[in-house]
Amino acid sequence: xxxxxxxxxxxxxxxxxxxxxxxxxxxxxxxxxxxxxxxxxxxxxxxxxxxxxxxxxxxxxxxxxxxxxxxxxxxxxxxxxxxxxxxxxxxxxxxxxxxxxxxxxxxxxxxxxxxxxxxxxxxxxxxxxxxxxxxxxxxxxxxxxxxxxxxxxxxxxxxxxxxxxxxx
Amino acid sequence: xxxxxxxxxxxxxxxxxxxxxxxxxxxxxxxxxxxxxxxxxxxxxxxxxxxxxxxxxxxxxxxxxxxxxxxxxxxxxxxxxxxxxxxxxxxxxxxxxxxxxxxxxxxxxxxxxxxxxxxxxxxxxxxxxxxxxxxxxxxxxxxxxxxxxxxxxxxxxxxxxxxxxxxxxxxxxxxxxxxxxxxxxxxxxxxxxxxxxxxxxxxxxxxxxxxxxxxxxxxxxxxxxxxxxxxxxxxxxxxxxxxxxxxxxxxxxxxxxxxxxxxxxxxxxxxxxxxxxxxxxxxxxxxxxxxxxxxxxxxxxxxxxxxx
Numbered sequence: 404x405x406x407x408x409x410x411x412x413x414x415x416x417x418x419x420x421x422x423x424x425x426x427x428x429x430x431x432x433x434x435x436x437x438x439x440x441x442x443x444x445x446x447x448x449x450x451x452x453x454x455x456x457x458x459x460x461x462x463x464x465x466x467x468x469x470x471x472x473x474x475x476x477x478x479x480x481x482x483x484x485x486x487x488x489x490x491x492x493x494x495x496x497x498x499x500x501x502x503x504x505x506x507x508x509x510x511x512x513x514x515x516x517x518x519x520x521x522x523x524x525x526x527x528x529x530x531x532x533x534x535x536x537x538x539x540x541x542x543x544x545x546x547x548x549x550x551x552x553x554x555x556x557x558x559x560x561x562x563x564x565x566x567x568x569x570x571x
Numbered sequence: 572x573x574x575x576x577x578x579x580x581x582x583x584x585x586x587x588x589x590x591x592x593x594x595x596x597x598x599x600x601x602x603x604x605x606x607x608x609x610x611x612x613x614x615x616x617x618x619x620x621x622x623x624x625x626x627x628x629x630x631x632x633x634x635x636x637x638x639x640x641x642x643x644x645x646x647x648x649x650x651x652x653x654x655x656x657x658x659x660x661x662x663x664x665x666x667x668x669x670x671x672x673x674x675x676x677x678x679x680x681x682x683x684x685x686x687x688x689x690x691x692x693x694x695x696x697x698x699x700x701x702x703x704x705x706x707x708x709x710x711x712x713x714x715x716x717x718x719x720x721x722x723x724x725x726x727x728x729x730x731x732x733x734x735x736x737x738x739x740x741x742x743x744x745x746x747x748x749x750x751x752x753x754x755x756x757x758x759x760x761x762x763x764x765x766x767x768x769x770x771x772x773x774x775x776x777x778x779x780x781x782x783x784x785x786x787x788x789x790x791x792x793x794x795x796x797x798x799x800x801x802x803x804x805x806x807x808x809x810x811x812x813x814x815x816x817x818x819x820x821x822x823x824x825x826x827x828x829x830x831x832x833x834x835x836x837x838x839x840x841x842x843x844x845x846x847x848x849x850x851x852x853x854x855x856x857x858x859x860x861x862x863x864x865x866x867x868x869x870x871x872x873x874x875x876x877x878x879x
Contacts, residue, residue, distance in 0.1 A: 405573055406573070406580075413582075461741075462705050462708060463704070463705070463708045463737045463738065463740055463741040463744075464737070465712070465715070465730060465733055465734050465737060466712045466715075466716070520705075523744065523745040523748055524745070524748055524749060524752070549745055549749065550741065550742055550744065550745020550746065550748070550749075551741070551742065551745070552738070552741070
Protein backbone atom coordinates (compact mmCIF):
# COMPACT_ATOMS: atom_id res chain seq x y z
CA UNK A 404 0.00 0.00 0.00
CA UNK A 405 2.78 2.40 0.95
CA UNK A 406 4.67 1.39 -2.19
CA UNK A 407 1.67 2.19 -4.40
CA UNK A 408 1.17 5.46 -2.60
CA UNK A 409 4.82 6.43 -3.06
CA UNK A 410 4.69 5.57 -6.78
CA UNK A 411 1.51 7.60 -7.19
CA UNK A 412 3.05 10.61 -5.48
CA UNK A 413 6.08 10.46 -7.79
CA UNK A 414 3.86 10.18 -10.85
CA UNK A 415 1.86 13.21 -9.76
CA UNK A 416 5.02 15.22 -9.06
CA UNK A 417 6.71 14.43 -12.36
CA UNK A 418 3.51 14.66 -14.36
CA UNK A 419 2.77 18.03 -12.84
CA UNK A 420 6.26 19.31 -13.61
CA UNK A 421 6.04 18.15 -17.25
CA UNK A 422 2.65 19.82 -17.65
CA UNK A 423 3.96 23.08 -16.21
CA UNK A 424 6.96 23.10 -18.58
CA UNK A 425 4.71 22.39 -21.57
CA UNK A 426 2.36 25.21 -20.64
CA UNK A 427 5.21 27.63 -20.06
CA UNK A 428 6.81 26.93 -23.45
CA UNK A 429 3.44 27.14 -25.24
CA UNK A 430 3.02 30.68 -23.86
CA UNK A 431 6.54 31.78 -24.92
CA UNK A 432 6.30 30.69 -28.56
CA UNK A 433 4.07 33.18 -30.35
CA UNK A 434 1.70 31.99 -32.99
CA UNK A 435 2.38 33.45 -36.39
CA UNK A 436 0.16 33.61 -39.34
CA UNK A 437 1.47 33.60 -42.88
CA UNK A 438 0.10 36.31 -45.11
CA UNK A 439 -1.56 35.13 -48.27
CA UNK A 440 0.40 36.44 -51.27
CA UNK A 441 -1.55 38.23 -53.98
CA UNK A 442 -0.43 37.13 -57.42
CA UNK A 443 0.28 39.73 -60.03
CA UNK A 444 -0.60 39.21 -63.68
CA UNK A 445 2.64 38.56 -65.57
CA UNK A 446 1.37 39.60 -69.01
CA UNK A 447 3.81 42.20 -70.32
CA UNK A 448 6.66 40.94 -68.16
CA UNK A 449 9.78 39.53 -69.81
CA UNK A 450 12.87 38.06 -68.16
CA UNK A 451 16.15 38.29 -70.10
CA UNK A 452 19.21 36.27 -69.15
CA UNK A 453 22.55 36.77 -70.93
CA UNK A 454 25.67 34.73 -70.02
CA UNK A 455 29.26 35.73 -70.81
CA UNK A 456 29.98 32.03 -71.35
CA UNK A 457 28.49 29.08 -73.15
CA UNK A 458 26.40 27.41 -70.45
CA UNK A 459 26.78 23.64 -70.45
CA UNK A 460 25.48 20.76 -68.32
CA UNK A 461 27.31 20.70 -65.04
CA UNK A 462 29.30 17.50 -64.40
CA UNK A 463 28.91 18.25 -60.69
CA UNK A 464 25.13 18.52 -60.85
CA UNK A 465 22.79 16.56 -58.62
CA UNK A 466 21.08 13.96 -60.80
CA UNK A 467 17.31 14.35 -60.66
CA UNK A 468 15.39 11.22 -61.62
CA UNK A 469 15.00 11.08 -65.38
CA UNK A 470 16.27 14.63 -65.88
CA UNK A 471 19.53 15.73 -67.46
CA UNK A 472 21.58 18.30 -65.49
CA UNK A 473 20.39 21.87 -66.17
CA UNK A 474 22.52 24.39 -68.04
CA UNK A 475 20.46 27.26 -66.65
CA UNK A 476 17.97 27.34 -63.79
CA UNK A 477 15.67 30.24 -62.89
CA UNK A 478 13.55 30.13 -59.76
CA UNK A 479 10.89 32.64 -58.69
CA UNK A 480 9.62 32.57 -55.13
CA UNK A 481 11.05 29.08 -54.63
CA UNK A 482 9.42 27.61 -57.77
CA UNK A 483 11.36 26.75 -60.93
CA UNK A 484 10.13 28.87 -63.84
CA UNK A 485 12.85 27.84 -66.29
CA UNK A 486 15.09 24.80 -66.47
CA UNK A 487 17.19 24.59 -69.62
CA UNK A 488 18.96 21.39 -70.59
CA UNK A 489 20.35 22.52 -73.95
CA UNK A 490 23.67 24.40 -74.08
CA UNK A 491 23.30 28.18 -74.17
CA UNK A 492 25.73 30.10 -76.39
CA UNK A 493 27.99 32.84 -75.08
CA UNK A 494 26.20 36.24 -75.24
CA UNK A 495 22.95 34.58 -76.40
CA UNK A 496 19.99 36.37 -74.82
CA UNK A 497 17.49 33.94 -73.34
CA UNK A 498 13.98 35.40 -73.09
CA UNK A 499 11.50 33.95 -70.62
CA UNK A 500 7.87 34.98 -71.01
CA UNK A 501 4.57 33.62 -69.73
CA UNK A 502 5.78 32.65 -66.31
CA UNK A 503 3.76 32.76 -63.12
CA UNK A 504 4.66 33.45 -59.51
CA UNK A 505 5.07 37.22 -59.33
CA UNK A 506 3.28 38.60 -56.24
CA UNK A 507 2.55 41.99 -54.72
CA UNK A 508 5.29 42.99 -52.33
CA UNK A 509 8.64 41.21 -52.14
CA UNK A 510 9.66 38.79 -54.88
CA UNK A 511 12.81 36.78 -55.11
CA UNK A 512 14.51 35.55 -58.26
CA UNK A 513 17.31 32.98 -58.11
CA UNK A 514 19.61 32.19 -61.06
CA UNK A 515 22.13 29.46 -61.56
CA UNK A 516 24.18 28.61 -64.65
CA UNK A 517 27.07 26.29 -65.33
CA UNK A 518 30.16 27.55 -67.23
CA UNK A 519 32.12 25.12 -69.42
CA UNK A 520 34.30 22.74 -67.52
CA UNK A 521 37.35 23.66 -69.59
CA UNK A 522 36.95 27.35 -68.68
CA UNK A 523 37.16 26.70 -64.96
CA UNK A 524 40.17 29.04 -64.74
CA UNK A 525 38.11 32.05 -65.94
CA UNK A 526 35.64 34.25 -64.13
CA UNK A 527 32.15 34.35 -65.64
CA UNK A 528 29.06 36.51 -65.39
CA UNK A 529 25.32 36.37 -65.95
CA UNK A 530 23.24 39.48 -66.72
CA UNK A 531 19.62 39.44 -65.68
CA UNK A 532 16.94 41.95 -66.72
CA UNK A 533 13.24 42.07 -65.88
CA UNK A 534 11.25 44.15 -68.36
CA UNK A 535 7.65 45.28 -68.23
CA UNK A 536 6.22 46.38 -71.54
CA UNK A 537 9.76 46.81 -72.85
CA UNK A 538 10.96 48.98 -69.97
CA UNK A 539 13.71 47.55 -67.74
CA UNK A 540 12.50 47.20 -64.16
CA UNK A 541 15.55 45.30 -63.00
CA UNK A 542 19.10 45.00 -64.36
CA UNK A 543 21.70 43.07 -62.41
CA UNK A 544 24.86 41.12 -63.18
CA UNK A 545 26.13 38.17 -61.16
CA UNK A 546 29.79 37.18 -61.18
CA UNK A 547 31.45 33.92 -60.24
CA UNK A 548 35.01 33.21 -59.23
CA UNK A 549 37.05 30.86 -61.37
CA UNK A 550 35.69 27.33 -61.16
CA UNK A 551 32.39 28.26 -59.57
CA UNK A 552 28.86 28.17 -60.89
CA UNK A 553 27.37 31.54 -61.65
CA UNK A 554 24.49 32.04 -59.28
CA UNK A 555 22.75 34.83 -57.44
CA UNK A 556 19.56 36.11 -55.90
CA UNK A 557 17.79 39.39 -56.59
CA UNK A 558 14.99 40.62 -54.34
CA UNK A 559 12.59 43.22 -55.70
CA UNK A 560 9.24 44.67 -54.69
CA UNK A 561 6.08 44.92 -56.75
CA UNK A 562 3.63 47.55 -55.53
CA UNK A 563 -0.09 46.94 -56.02
CA UNK A 564 0.14 49.34 -58.99
CA UNK A 565 2.97 47.03 -60.22
CA UNK A 566 5.78 49.64 -60.05
CA UNK A 567 8.99 47.86 -59.21
CA UNK A 568 11.15 48.78 -56.24
CA UNK A 569 14.50 47.08 -56.23
CA UNK A 570 16.03 45.90 -52.96
CA UNK A 571 19.80 45.74 -52.92
CA UNK B 572 12.96 2.06 5.58
CA UNK B 573 10.31 0.47 3.34
CA UNK B 574 9.49 3.93 2.01
CA UNK B 575 13.13 4.51 1.08
CA UNK B 576 13.36 1.17 -0.71
CA UNK B 577 10.16 1.90 -2.62
CA UNK B 578 11.44 5.33 -3.57
CA UNK B 579 14.67 3.87 -4.94
CA UNK B 580 12.82 1.20 -6.93
CA UNK B 581 10.45 3.69 -8.56
CA UNK B 582 13.30 6.05 -9.39
CA UNK B 583 15.29 3.18 -10.91
CA UNK B 584 12.29 2.06 -12.99
CA UNK B 585 11.75 5.55 -14.33
CA UNK B 586 15.45 5.99 -15.07
CA UNK B 587 15.62 2.72 -16.96
CA UNK B 588 12.60 3.71 -19.07
CA UNK B 589 14.30 6.99 -19.94
CA UNK B 590 17.64 5.35 -20.73
CA UNK B 591 16.05 2.64 -22.92
CA UNK B 592 14.17 5.20 -24.95
CA UNK B 593 17.41 7.19 -25.47
CA UNK B 594 19.30 4.13 -26.74
CA UNK B 595 16.42 3.24 -29.06
CA UNK B 596 16.77 6.65 -30.70
CA UNK B 597 20.54 6.13 -31.23
CA UNK B 598 20.20 2.89 -33.31
CA UNK B 599 20.80 3.98 -36.85
CA UNK B 600 20.74 1.96 -40.08
CA UNK B 601 24.20 0.58 -40.86
CA UNK B 602 25.91 1.19 -44.21
CA UNK B 603 29.11 -0.76 -44.90
CA UNK B 604 31.49 0.45 -47.60
CA UNK B 605 34.44 -1.49 -48.97
CA UNK B 606 36.97 1.40 -49.03
CA UNK B 607 37.75 4.45 -46.93
CA UNK B 608 37.07 6.79 -49.87
CA UNK B 609 33.56 5.48 -50.45
CA UNK B 610 32.87 5.54 -46.72
CA UNK B 611 33.91 9.18 -46.47
CA UNK B 612 31.75 10.28 -49.40
CA UNK B 613 28.84 8.30 -47.97
CA UNK B 614 29.32 9.87 -44.54
CA UNK B 615 29.22 13.38 -46.01
CA UNK B 616 25.82 12.58 -47.52
CA UNK B 617 24.43 10.59 -44.59
CA UNK B 618 25.35 13.00 -41.80
CA UNK B 619 24.28 11.51 -38.47
CA UNK B 620 21.27 9.74 -39.96
CA UNK B 621 23.18 6.62 -40.95
CA UNK B 622 26.07 4.74 -39.36
CA UNK B 623 28.68 4.42 -42.12
CA UNK B 624 31.63 2.06 -41.69
CA UNK B 625 34.49 0.97 -43.93
CA UNK B 626 35.71 -2.61 -44.19
CA UNK B 627 39.23 -1.51 -45.14
CA UNK B 628 41.26 0.39 -42.59
CA UNK B 629 43.51 3.27 -43.70
CA UNK B 630 46.57 1.86 -45.45
CA UNK B 631 44.98 -1.48 -46.41
CA UNK B 632 45.25 -2.69 -49.99
CA UNK B 633 41.85 -3.35 -51.61
CA UNK B 634 43.40 -5.45 -54.41
CA UNK B 635 44.79 -8.12 -52.09
CA UNK B 636 42.55 -7.79 -49.04
CA UNK B 637 41.22 -10.97 -47.41
CA UNK B 638 38.03 -10.43 -45.39
CA UNK B 639 38.12 -11.44 -41.74
CA UNK B 640 35.39 -12.98 -39.55
CA UNK B 641 34.80 -9.50 -38.11
CA UNK B 642 34.10 -8.24 -41.62
CA UNK B 643 31.59 -11.03 -42.13
CA UNK B 644 29.83 -10.08 -38.90
CA UNK B 645 29.80 -6.40 -39.87
CA UNK B 646 28.20 -7.11 -43.24
CA UNK B 647 25.66 -9.41 -41.58
CA UNK B 648 24.51 -6.44 -39.49
CA UNK B 649 24.52 -4.05 -42.46
CA UNK B 650 21.38 -2.61 -44.01
CA UNK B 651 23.17 -1.53 -47.19
CA UNK B 652 26.59 -2.28 -48.72
CA UNK B 653 28.66 -0.10 -51.08
CA UNK B 654 31.54 -1.22 -53.29
CA UNK B 655 33.83 0.48 -55.80
CA UNK B 656 33.56 -2.16 -58.51
CA UNK B 657 35.74 -2.25 -61.66
CA UNK B 658 37.58 -5.11 -59.89
CA UNK B 659 39.19 -2.87 -57.30
CA UNK B 660 38.09 -5.32 -54.64
CA UNK B 661 40.35 -8.23 -55.60
CA UNK B 662 38.39 -11.42 -56.39
CA UNK B 663 35.20 -9.37 -55.71
CA UNK B 664 35.52 -9.84 -51.97
CA UNK B 665 32.94 -7.19 -51.17
CA UNK B 666 30.38 -8.64 -53.57
CA UNK B 667 30.96 -12.07 -52.05
CA UNK B 668 30.49 -10.75 -48.50
CA UNK B 669 27.25 -8.99 -49.46
CA UNK B 670 25.90 -11.94 -51.44
CA UNK B 671 26.64 -14.45 -48.68
CA UNK B 672 24.92 -12.18 -46.15
CA UNK B 673 21.96 -11.54 -48.46
CA UNK B 674 22.50 -7.79 -48.41
CA UNK B 675 21.82 -5.16 -51.07
CA UNK B 676 25.08 -4.09 -52.75
CA UNK B 677 25.48 -0.84 -54.69
CA UNK B 678 28.38 -0.28 -57.08
CA UNK B 679 29.45 3.33 -56.85
CA UNK B 680 31.29 3.55 -60.19
CA UNK B 681 28.23 2.92 -62.38
CA UNK B 682 28.17 5.55 -65.12
CA UNK B 683 31.90 6.26 -65.14
CA UNK B 684 33.64 5.74 -68.46
CA UNK B 685 36.69 3.72 -67.31
CA UNK B 686 40.18 4.12 -68.68
CA UNK B 687 41.58 0.92 -70.15
CA UNK B 688 45.01 -0.20 -68.97
CA UNK B 689 47.23 -3.17 -69.67
CA UNK B 690 47.66 -5.76 -66.94
CA UNK B 691 49.37 -9.14 -67.40
CA UNK B 692 48.97 -8.90 -71.15
CA UNK B 693 45.26 -8.06 -70.97
CA UNK B 694 43.34 -4.80 -71.28
CA UNK B 695 41.30 -4.14 -68.16
CA UNK B 696 39.38 -1.16 -66.77
CA UNK B 697 41.35 0.93 -64.31
CA UNK B 698 39.50 0.80 -60.98
CA UNK B 699 41.06 3.91 -59.37
CA UNK B 700 38.30 6.16 -60.70
CA UNK B 701 37.94 8.32 -57.58
CA UNK B 702 41.10 10.25 -58.40
CA UNK B 703 39.26 13.03 -60.22
CA UNK B 704 36.57 15.19 -58.59
CA UNK B 705 34.50 14.79 -61.75
CA UNK B 706 34.38 11.03 -61.23
CA UNK B 707 33.89 11.47 -57.48
CA UNK B 708 30.71 13.37 -58.41
CA UNK B 709 29.45 10.19 -60.08
CA UNK B 710 30.18 8.24 -56.89
CA UNK B 711 28.21 10.87 -54.93
CA UNK B 712 25.19 10.62 -57.22
CA UNK B 713 25.21 6.82 -57.06
CA UNK B 714 25.46 6.83 -53.26
CA UNK B 715 22.72 9.45 -53.04
CA UNK B 716 20.41 7.40 -55.25
CA UNK B 717 21.00 4.36 -53.03
CA UNK B 718 20.23 6.35 -49.87
CA UNK B 719 17.09 7.86 -51.38
CA UNK B 720 15.74 4.42 -52.27
CA UNK B 721 16.79 2.89 -48.97
CA UNK B 722 15.58 5.72 -46.71
CA UNK B 723 12.91 7.77 -48.57
CA UNK B 724 11.74 9.85 -45.57
CA UNK B 725 15.18 11.49 -45.41
CA UNK B 726 15.53 12.06 -49.14
CA UNK B 727 15.58 15.84 -48.89
CA UNK B 728 18.33 16.00 -46.30
CA UNK B 729 20.50 13.56 -48.25
CA UNK B 730 20.01 15.62 -51.40
CA UNK B 731 20.91 18.83 -49.61
CA UNK B 732 24.14 17.36 -48.26
CA UNK B 733 25.00 15.81 -51.62
CA UNK B 734 24.50 19.15 -53.31
CA UNK B 735 26.97 20.79 -50.95
CA UNK B 736 29.47 17.99 -51.47
CA UNK B 737 29.14 18.30 -55.25
CA UNK B 738 29.85 22.01 -55.04
CA UNK B 739 32.89 21.27 -52.93
CA UNK B 740 34.08 18.82 -55.56
CA UNK B 741 33.63 21.43 -58.24
CA UNK B 742 35.71 23.93 -56.30
CA UNK B 743 38.32 21.22 -55.64
CA UNK B 744 38.59 20.57 -59.37
CA UNK B 745 39.08 24.26 -60.13
CA UNK B 746 41.69 24.52 -57.39
CA UNK B 747 43.59 21.52 -58.73
CA UNK B 748 43.67 23.04 -62.22
CA UNK B 749 44.98 26.29 -60.80
CA UNK B 750 47.67 24.52 -58.78
CA UNK B 751 48.74 22.30 -61.69
CA UNK B 752 49.09 25.40 -63.86
CA UNK B 753 52.07 26.32 -61.64
CA UNK B 754 54.00 23.38 -63.12
CA UNK B 755 55.44 24.07 -66.58
CA UNK B 756 53.87 21.62 -69.06
CA UNK B 757 57.23 20.03 -69.90
CA UNK B 758 57.72 19.19 -66.20
CA UNK B 759 54.35 17.59 -65.69
CA UNK B 760 55.80 14.11 -65.36
CA UNK B 761 54.23 12.05 -62.60
CA UNK B 762 56.12 8.88 -61.72
CA UNK B 763 54.59 6.86 -58.90
CA UNK B 764 55.32 3.47 -57.43
CA UNK B 765 51.69 2.45 -57.82
CA UNK B 766 49.81 3.03 -61.05
CA UNK B 767 46.73 4.39 -59.31
CA UNK B 768 46.90 7.83 -60.88
CA UNK B 769 45.82 7.24 -64.48
CA UNK B 770 42.57 9.16 -64.11
CA UNK B 771 44.40 12.03 -62.41
CA UNK B 772 47.06 12.20 -65.13
CA UNK B 773 44.44 11.99 -67.86
CA UNK B 774 42.30 14.76 -66.42
CA UNK B 775 45.06 17.20 -65.56
CA UNK B 776 47.37 16.39 -68.49
CA UNK B 777 50.38 14.78 -66.87
CA UNK B 778 52.73 12.48 -68.82
CA UNK B 779 51.87 13.39 -72.44
CA UNK B 780 54.63 11.02 -73.59
CA UNK B 781 52.71 8.15 -71.97
CA UNK B 782 49.32 9.05 -73.43
CA UNK B 783 48.40 11.00 -70.26
CA UNK B 784 48.61 7.89 -68.08
CA UNK B 785 50.63 7.49 -64.92
CA UNK B 786 54.14 6.11 -65.10
CA UNK B 787 55.30 3.44 -62.70
CA UNK B 788 58.98 2.40 -62.90
CA UNK B 789 59.44 -0.75 -64.94
CA UNK B 790 60.40 -3.63 -62.67
CA UNK B 791 58.76 -2.08 -59.63
CA UNK B 792 56.43 -4.37 -57.74
CA UNK B 793 54.84 -3.26 -54.50
CA UNK B 794 54.52 -6.82 -53.27
CA UNK B 795 57.96 -8.34 -53.52
CA UNK B 796 60.23 -5.48 -52.53
CA UNK B 797 58.70 -4.37 -49.26
CA UNK B 798 61.24 -5.06 -46.55
CA UNK B 799 62.83 -7.97 -48.41
CA UNK B 800 65.01 -5.95 -50.77
CA UNK B 801 64.99 -5.68 -54.54
CA UNK B 802 66.78 -8.06 -56.93
CA UNK B 803 69.74 -6.45 -58.75
CA UNK B 804 68.08 -6.93 -62.13
CA UNK B 805 64.85 -5.30 -61.02
CA UNK B 806 66.82 -2.49 -59.43
CA UNK B 807 68.61 -1.85 -62.71
CA UNK B 808 65.32 -1.79 -64.60
CA UNK B 809 63.78 0.62 -62.10
CA UNK B 810 66.70 3.04 -62.22
CA UNK B 811 66.82 2.99 -66.02
CA UNK B 812 63.08 3.49 -66.23
CA UNK B 813 63.12 6.49 -63.91
CA UNK B 814 66.03 8.10 -65.74
CA UNK B 815 64.31 7.61 -69.10
CA UNK B 816 61.09 9.22 -67.89
CA UNK B 817 62.86 12.54 -67.34
CA UNK B 818 60.92 13.04 -64.13
CA UNK B 819 62.37 15.54 -61.68
CA UNK B 820 60.84 13.59 -58.78
CA UNK B 821 59.18 10.29 -57.97
CA UNK B 822 56.36 9.67 -55.56
CA UNK B 823 56.14 6.64 -53.33
CA UNK B 824 53.78 4.79 -51.03
CA UNK B 825 54.30 4.61 -47.31
CA UNK B 826 54.79 0.82 -47.42
CA UNK B 827 58.05 1.07 -49.37
CA UNK B 828 61.41 0.50 -47.64
CA UNK B 829 62.77 4.05 -47.04
CA UNK B 830 66.42 2.93 -47.33
CA UNK B 831 65.70 1.48 -50.77
CA UNK B 832 64.03 4.70 -51.83
CA UNK B 833 66.97 6.81 -50.75
CA UNK B 834 69.37 4.58 -52.69
CA UNK B 835 67.29 4.73 -55.84
CA UNK B 836 66.95 8.49 -55.56
CA UNK B 837 70.72 8.80 -55.22
CA UNK B 838 71.39 6.52 -58.19
CA UNK B 839 68.86 8.21 -60.48
CA UNK B 840 69.53 11.79 -59.44
CA UNK B 841 65.83 12.51 -58.86
CA UNK B 842 64.31 13.65 -55.63
CA UNK B 843 61.65 11.84 -53.65
CA UNK B 844 58.54 13.92 -54.01
CA UNK B 845 56.86 12.36 -51.01
CA UNK B 846 54.23 9.77 -50.14
CA UNK B 847 50.95 10.05 -51.95
CA UNK B 848 47.65 8.66 -50.71
CA UNK B 849 46.84 6.04 -53.33
CA UNK B 850 44.54 3.08 -52.63
CA UNK B 851 43.59 4.38 -49.23
CA UNK B 852 43.05 7.61 -47.38
CA UNK B 853 44.97 8.67 -44.30
CA UNK B 854 44.70 7.66 -40.67
CA UNK B 855 42.21 9.34 -38.38
CA UNK B 856 43.53 12.77 -37.44
CA UNK B 857 45.78 13.05 -40.49
CA UNK B 858 45.35 15.64 -43.24
CA UNK B 859 44.31 12.92 -45.66
CA UNK B 860 41.57 11.32 -43.57
CA UNK B 861 38.84 12.69 -45.87
CA UNK B 862 38.46 12.60 -49.64
CA UNK B 863 38.92 16.34 -49.98
CA UNK B 864 41.95 16.25 -47.69
CA UNK B 865 43.48 13.33 -49.55
CA UNK B 866 43.20 15.06 -52.92
CA UNK B 867 44.40 18.37 -51.53
CA UNK B 868 47.50 16.89 -49.89
CA UNK B 869 48.38 14.81 -52.93
CA UNK B 870 48.19 17.83 -55.21
CA UNK B 871 50.22 20.01 -52.82
CA UNK B 872 52.98 17.38 -52.74
CA UNK B 873 52.98 16.94 -56.50
CA UNK B 874 53.10 20.65 -57.22
CA UNK B 875 55.77 21.33 -54.59
CA UNK B 876 58.00 18.63 -56.08
CA UNK B 877 57.53 19.39 -59.78
CA UNK B 878 57.29 23.17 -60.04
CA UNK B 879 60.54 25.08 -60.58
